[in-house]
Amino acid sequence: MKILITGVAGFIGFSIASKLLQNKKILVYGIDNFDNYYSIKYKKKRLSQINKNKNFYFQNLDIRNKSKLSKMFKKNNFDVVMHFAAQAGVRYSLINPKKYYDVNDKGFKNILDGIIKIKPKKIIYASSSSVYGNTHKFPTSEKDKVRPNNIYARTKIKNEKLAKIYKKKYKLNICGIRFFTVYGEWGRPDMFLFKLIKSYKNNKYFYLNNYGEHKRDFTYIGDVVTILVKLLYLKKYNFNIANICNSKPISIKKICENFRTKYNFDKIKLIKKHKADVLNTHGNNKLIKKIVKFEKFTSFQNGFKKTINWYFKESINKF
Ligand SMILES: NC(=O)c1ccc[n+]([C@@H]2O[C@H](COP(=O)([O-])OP(=O)(O)OC[C@H]3O[C@@H](n4cnc5c(N)ncnc54)[C@H](O)[C@@H]3O)[C@@H](O)[C@H]2O)c1
Incomplete structure (x- = not known):
């Protein structure tokens, strides 16, 4: 495959590639432009974990x-595309x-073309x-109204609409995932958790938006990867969109309070809400659980433990 x-x-992308490359029957062709939105060195460090695998090919x-994208598609007959x-x-x-x-808009259309x-x-x-924006309906399900409150969310909604049109017109077996x-x-x-751990490791101030008065439906990467692999082996995508979320929102303030106590870290400064942020996220995960028969999401406690252990082991604080 x-x-x-x-x-x-x-x-x-890196996390799913790492998992798939454990299967010797799978060839992974990865592309990325090493965008500088965050540390390029860190992205290269990720890639160095899989670069030596002979079933992995990379193109910048x-x-x-x-036109370059179109050439790449012409040269390669992919069985699966994960975008x-x-x-x-x-x-x-x-x-x-x-x-x-x-x-997000034009690039996505290029991929579909x-x-x-x-x-x-x-x-x-x-x-x-983020397509759900500042909704008050929780847990939010795929059928609920979208209320984008920033440009990022709008580009994602546009992607979903375009994918739906292409699915019908070109009979594509395509589905979109709303990650939480x-x-x-x-x-x-x-992102919040990484920044919190990094501030602690570097003994720097951590700036807590909205005084921590918001909740997030944190979803552990291990669960995301397991679900994506299961999706990969599903024959037909009879749905357009599915949430992948733990469906257990956690208070950011609580995480910070626990962190402060456990690590004796008092450099947390409260600041006001950022305009682009939504207050709470809490997704409904019934659909994805049913589609891929996945039941047990990792608790935040366990996922956080794994994350912090990894962070300390890898000495990631310079990124
Ligand atoms: N991580 C989350 O919590 C989360 C939540 C919701 C949605 N998503 C979505 O999931 C996808 C993956 O997110 P992620 O967290 O891995 O983000 P990420 O920023 O770590 O990964 C995106 C990758 O795309 C590459 N990229 C950016 N512009 C590119 C371009 N023009 N050409 C080629 N490559 C380009 C970047 O260099 C980066 O390596 C994104 O579509 C993101 O919007 C992520």
């Missing part, structure tokens, strides 16, 4: 470059909205819980 993973130097490719390359992060979308339109030429058997792409605050080993340095 030959699988294309876009955004393979990124958190989720920007998904905004339609994770994107400009992630909600806050940065206030600073550089154009990049979101270029990478490449895909229709080779018609892979399966296509999975990343959407986001994924964390764990090799996680993203721009």
Whole structure:
């Protein structure tokens, strides 16, 4: 089986690639442009973990470059495409909205236009819980109304709409996944948990947005990978979109309080809410559980333990 993973130097792309490469029958073709939204060195460190595997091929490719992308698709007959390359992060979308339109909108269309030429058997792409915006309906299910409150979320909704059109028009076996605050080993340095641990390790102040008065449906990367692998072996995607979430929102304030006590870390400064942030996320995971027959999500306590142990072991604090 030959699988294309876009955004393979990124958190989720790298994590699924690492897992799939344990299976000697799978060839992984990864692309990434080493975007500088966060540390390129860190992305390269991730990639160095899998680069030596002889079933892994890497190409430095920007998904905004339609002609190069199209050549790559022509040369390779992928059985599966997993699309994770994107400009992630909600806050940065206030600073550089154009990049979101270029990478997430146009880049996504470029990927789909490449895909229709080779018609892979399966296509999975990343959407986001941020499409639900400031909803008050919890746990939020795939059928609930989307209320984007930032440009990042809008690009994800546009992706979902386009995928639906292509699915019908070109009979693609495609599905989108709305990820909820994924964390764990090799996680993203721009996200809350990583920043908290890093501040502690470097003895620097941690700035806690919205005075910690929000909740997130933290989802452990190990569970995300297990579910994505199960999805890969599913024959037909009879759904357009599914949430992947633990469905157990955790208070950010509580995490910080526990962290402060356990590690004797008092450099936590409370600051006001960021405009682009949503208050709470809490997804309904019934659909994905049913589709892939996955029951037991990792508790935040266990996932956090694994994350912090990994962080200390790898000495990641310079990134
Ligand atoms: N991690 C989460 O909690 C989360 C939550 C919701 C949605 N998502 C979505 O899941 C996907 C993967 O997220 P992630 O956390 O791994 O993010 P990430 O930023 O770690 O990974 C994205 C990768 O895409 C690459 N990339 C960016 N622009 C590119 C371009 N023009 N051409 C080629 N590659 C490019 C980056 O270099 C990066 O390595 C994204 O679509 C993201 O929006 C993630």
